[in-house]
Amino acid sequence: MSAAARPVLAVASECAPLVKTGGLADVVGALPAALASRGWAIRTLLPGYRGVMKALKRPRVAAELPDLLGTPVRLLAATAGGMDLLILDAPALYDRDGSPYLDAQGNDWPDNDLRFAVLNLAAALIAADGIKGWRPEVVHLHDWQAGLTPLYMASAGAAQPCVMTIHNIAFHGLTGAERLKALGLPAEGFTLDGFEYYGHISALKAGLTGAQAITTVSPTYAQELATEDFGMGLDGVIRARAHDLTGILNGIDTDAWDPTRDPVIRRFSAPGGKAANKRALRAEFGLAPAEGPLCVVVSRLSDQKGLDLLLTALPALTERGGQLALLGSGDRRLENAWLNVAAANPGHVGVRIGYDEGLSHRMFAGADAVLVPSRFEPCGLTQMYGLRYGAVPVVARTGGLADTVIHANAAALAVGCATGITHRPNDPRALAQALSQLAALWSDRRAYRRMQRNAMKHPVGWEASAPRYAALYDRLARERMETR
Ligand code: ADP
Numbered sequence: 001m002s003a004a005a006r007p008v009l010a011v012a013s014e015c016a017p018l019v020k021t022g023g024l025a026d027v028v029g030a031l032p033a034a035l036a037s038r039g040w041a042i043r044t045l046l047p048g049y050r051g052v053m054k055a056l057k058r059p060r061v062a063a064e065l066p067d068l069l070g071t072p073v074r075l076l077a078a079t080a081g082g083m084d085l086l087i088l089d090a091p092a093l094y095d096r097d098g099s100p101y102l103d104a105q106g107n108d109w110p111d112n113d114l115r116f117a118v119l120n121l122a123a124a125l126i127a128a129d130g131i132k133g134w135r136p137e138v139v140h141l142h143d144w145q146a147g148l149t150p151l152y153m154a155s156a157g158a159a160q161p162c163v164m165t166i167h168n169i170a171f172h173g174l175t176g177a178e179r180l181k182a183l184g185l186p187a188e189g190f191t192l193d194g195f196e197y198y199g200h201i202s203a204l205k206a207g208l209t210g211a212q213a214i215t216t217v218s219p220t221y222a223q224e225l226a227t228e229d230f231g232m233g234l235d236g237v238i239r240a241r242a243h244d245l246t247g248i249l250n251g252i253d254t255d256a257w258d259p260t261r262d263p264v265i266r267r268f269s270a271p272g273g274k275a276a277n278k279r280a281l282r283a284e285f286g287l288a289p290a291e292g293p294l295c296v297v298v299s300r301l302s303d304q305k306g307l308d309l310l311l312t313a314l315p316a317l318t319e320r321g322g323q324l325a326l327l328g329s330g331d332r333r334l335e336n337a338w339l340n341v342a343a344a345n346p347g348h349v350g351v352r353i354g355y356d357e358g359l360s361h362r363m364f365a366g367a368d369a370v371l372v373p374s375r376f377e378p379c380g381l382t383q384m385y386g387l388r389y390g391a392v393p394v395v396a397r398t399g400g401l402a403d404t405v406i407h408a409n410a411a412a413l414a415v416g417c418a419t420g421i422t423h424r425p426n427d428p429r430a431l432a433q434a435l436s437q438l439a440a441l442w443s444d445r446r447a448y449r450r451m452q453r454n455a456m457k458h459p460v461g462w463e464a465s466a467p468r469y470a471a472l473y474d475r476l477a478r479e480r481m482e483t484r
Contacts, residue, residue, distance in 0.1 A: 005041035008473060009086075009136035011123045013100050013116065013145035015044055017081055018052050021099055022300060023381045024167040027217065027250050028142055032083050034251070034466035040473050041084070042140070045123050047115065048076065048089035049100060055080065062086060063131045068118045069184055075122065075131070086131075088122050106332075113175035116145040116203065117183045124152030127160050136160055137477045141211060144173030147203035150210025151185055151195070161476035164211035166204075168378050169225055169232045170304065173203030197233070208237050212476055214245045215469075217379035218400030222247030230376055248469060249403055250379040251462035252388065257361075259389050259456075264358045265365035271390045271452035274365065281366030284359070285325040285350025292321030293368035293442040296391065298360045298382050301330035301338070306373035306396060309428045311337055313373075316432035318348050320439035325350045325367070327359055360385075367391035368448075369438055375426045377401045384460040387419060390452040394434050396425035404460070408441060408451060419455040 014020055016029035032042040046052060062077035073090040088094075093115045098104050101112060109115065123146070127139055139162045141149050150162050177199055180187055190196045195206035208214060216222050222245055224230035225238045238245065255261075260269045266276040278294055281287075287294070295317060299305045307328070317324065326338055326349075335353050342351040352359065364370065370386035372395040379400030383393035387404070395401035401422070408418035421441075423434035442448050 005036065005039055006473075006477065007134060007136045008035075008040050008042045008138045008140055009123060009126060010042050010044040010140045010142065011120065011146035011149055012044060012046060012142040013119070015046050015083070015085075018046070018055055019049055019100060021101070023217075023250065023379060024143060026253065026381055027167065029081065029083065030251065030253055030462060031140075031466075031469065034462035035470055035473075038466055038470035040138075040470055043084045043086055043134070043136070045086040045088065045119065045126065047094045047100070047119055048087045049094045050096060052087060053089065053095070056087065059087060063126070065122060065125060068121045069114060069182065071114070071118050073118065073122065075126075077131075086126070088119055090118060093118060113173070113179055113183060113201070113203075116173065117148055120146060120148040121152045121184065123149045124156045124158055127153055127158035128156035137480075138163065138473045141165065141207050143167050144171055144202075144204035144207065147173055147205070147207030147210075148183070148185070148195075149207070151189060151206055154210075155184075155186065159480070161213070161480050162207075162211040163213045163215060163472060163476065164207040166208075166214065166216040166225065166378070169204070169216075169230070169234055170376075172197065172205070172232070172234070174200045175203075176200060205234060205237060208234065208241065212244070213472055214241055215248050215472065216245065217248065217250045218403045219247035219249065220402045221376075221378045221399040224376070224399060246468070246472070248465050249400060250381065251465050252381055252384045252460050254388070254461040257385055257388050259365060262361055262365065264361045268365070268390075271449050271456070274390055277362065277366035278368070279366075281325060281362060282323075284362065285352070286347065287323050287325065287350050288347035290321050290323050290348065292317065292323065292439055294323045294325070294366065295369045295371050295394070295438075296363040296367040297324065297326040297328065297371050298363055298385075299328045299372075301328045301334040303331070304375055304377075306375050306426065306431075307334060307338070309426070309431055310371060310373050311341060312428040313432040313435055314341065314349070316435040317439065318345060320436065322435070322439055322442075323348050324371075325352075325363060327352045327354070327356060327363060329353050329355055364389035364391050368442065369394055372396065372401055373423075373425075373431050374398060374401065380404070383420070387455040387458045388460055390456045392438070392448070392451055392455055393420035394438055395420060395422055396431075397422040398425045404458075406454070408437070413447065416450055417454060418451050419458050420451070
């Protein structure tokens with residue numbers, strides 16, 4: 001990080017590799033390195049979850065903070081994975097087993113509103129007072145867990161511009177109106193133009209109405225958000241702020257996901273080098289040798305991901321000799337449904353319930369295709385892992401999936417630029433057709449190899465998107481200087 005780099009405070013509930021439940025963590029973890037060479041130095045404020053506290057090496061006290069909303073806290077500074085971190089140590093809120101959001105039974109922690117309000121209040125105090133001479137020029141908020149920050153900044157007299165990034169508009173961070181006082185929120189902001197949402201407090205809406213700029217994680221999702229079908233009740237707010245919203249496509253970590261250097265696979269630099277990985281993957285999932293393409297799914301099992309649609313469409317693949325290996329966890333009914341499908345298709349469908357980063361690498365390395373049939377997908381990362389590892393993505397044409405995959409229609413095949421297959425979202429018949437098309441393409445091995453080579457060459461890193469974040473920070477900081 002250069003000495004002249006300008007300071008940004010990022011506020012987030014997840015950050016890979018320290019704590020991750022989904023793509024949000026990957027992005028929060030990737031941006032600091034991506035922006036360091038572009039003049040911006042990001043410090044990331046995270047909750048001191050039990051797992052994070054255990055992983056920190058030599059944390060030091062960064063600043064004394066008062067009790068926040070009645071909770072004793074300490075602000076620690078540490079570095080991890082090349083990142084500059086601020087950790088809010090508040091054992092009463094974060095020192096527990098379970099995920100960042102859920103208890104062991106899969107229910108939301110009952111005090112989630114307070115847990116993230118305290119994080120946001122800490123961010124506001126850092127922005128207002130600085131830490132030992134360090135003060136952010138821009139504050140970057142990620143999803144609803146950071147959404148209350150602009151309100152607390154206003155109360156604390158911090159005037160830096162905020163960027164609010166929507167990673168998934170499905171999660172609003174709602175809590176009851178009776179919590180206004182306990183969360184220290186200004187009653188006058190509890191209006192239609194403020195953070196009120198059908199009688200509730202909405203942390204996401206607070207961020208969307210309070211931030212100077214809004215971004216989301218793909219250009220197509222930015223357009224979709226303004227529609228009733230995708231805006232999840234906030235499309236009106238999005239339309240009102242259309243001029244301040246931009247879609248900036250996520251990248252992936254091309255060092256961690258590099259088939260020529262990945263330590264957990266048999267390395268390869270061309271599609272022909274995948275064969276040993278494919279054999280290993282079949283063995284790992286108990287799959288027999290087969291004529292058709294070997295497909296993988298690596299996903300949260302939730303309604304969003306459309307894997308119930310895949311249950312219906314799957315025969316279009318298996319009847320053509322195709323196979324599926326699925327790794328995922330989440331919704332118990334979906335977990336059971338997929339375990340039943342595996343039991344009914346021994347040797348052709350393999351299912352692993354759980355979360356396993358190493359296995360996911362081996363799956364992309366061995367797969368001929370990756371399936372992502374999401375109903376909506378803000379950006380999606382697994383189709384990009386698929387591209388990089390020569391596993392042709394078969395994806396629903398929505399959000400970032402539509403922005404990253406070049407569909408194998410006749411025109412794309414004629415000029416040889418196809419990288420995958422896209423289909424209409426939320427339609428099992430369209431998904432079945434896409435699987436039939438995959439099987440048909442697979443039977444023309446030369447055409448398929450070409451598609452895999454195209455996929456492996458497709459740029460999936462941060463080269464294109466990091467300068468767009470930097471330009472946004474530049475503009476916001478400049479506008480603030482001009483209005484002072
Ligand atoms: P979302 O954030 O909606 O879950 P993304 O595709 O943006 O979807 O990001 C999901 C991330 O989590 C990817 O890095 C993916 O590989 C990873 N992931 C999801 N489920 C699993 C799993 N069961 N095991 C390993 N990695 C997983």
